[in-house]
Amino acid sequence: DTAVSQTPKYLVTQMGNDKSIKCEQNLGHDTMYWYKQDSKKFLKIMFSYNNKELIINETVPNRFSPKSPDKAHLNLHINSLELGDSAVYFCASSQGPTGAPNQPQHFGDGTRLSIL
């Protein structure tokens, strides 16, 4: 069973379009994250949700809007896509601070977003 699954794996679209990436985890974790990995492989935190509440928003343009309908899901919607949005986006989950702190994050397989 896939622990953290995100869809789609690849997304090719034109500048100006709106797209969504979905993420689901079946690990029972209460915290979920979105990361952006650029062409140099730098992993940059974008958002973090704990029990459906936003706890981190790292100066991400407001064209990016995360939505967490429940603690097992964290979707990412991107409006008016720009060339600079091309990257790999990773969803991850972990137990929050009241859980086991020695536990790592578990990552999805990433979504490669390409803007034409």
Add this chain to the structure above:
Amino acid sequence: AQTVTQSQPEMSVQEAETVTLSCTYDTSESDYYLFWYKQPPSRQMILVIRQEAYKQQNATENRFSVNFQKAAKSFSLKISDSQLGDAAMYFCAYRSAVYTGNQFYFGTGTSLTVIP
């Protein structure tokens, strides 16, 4: 905020040889957790090894071991008997035991090439 530094953007090793990847971090906390992740070309983020800061004994997982020097804030990864499948990007990560919003901090990665 904590910072994690990987000073070697690229490393290479001959198959069957040993290689050490360096990682240093900056923190004022006494309790925290450290991880090494591997990202092969398939782009999955795979946990390699973890270390609790309160443990003096260095963690070991088969051919992977760490040299944890708490006073020096150093957490290097040693790969013994390197195999072709070890070729990947390696990320060092720090997890704070104190809940301040973001808990995970990643280094910029080291790209490891294994030469047959």
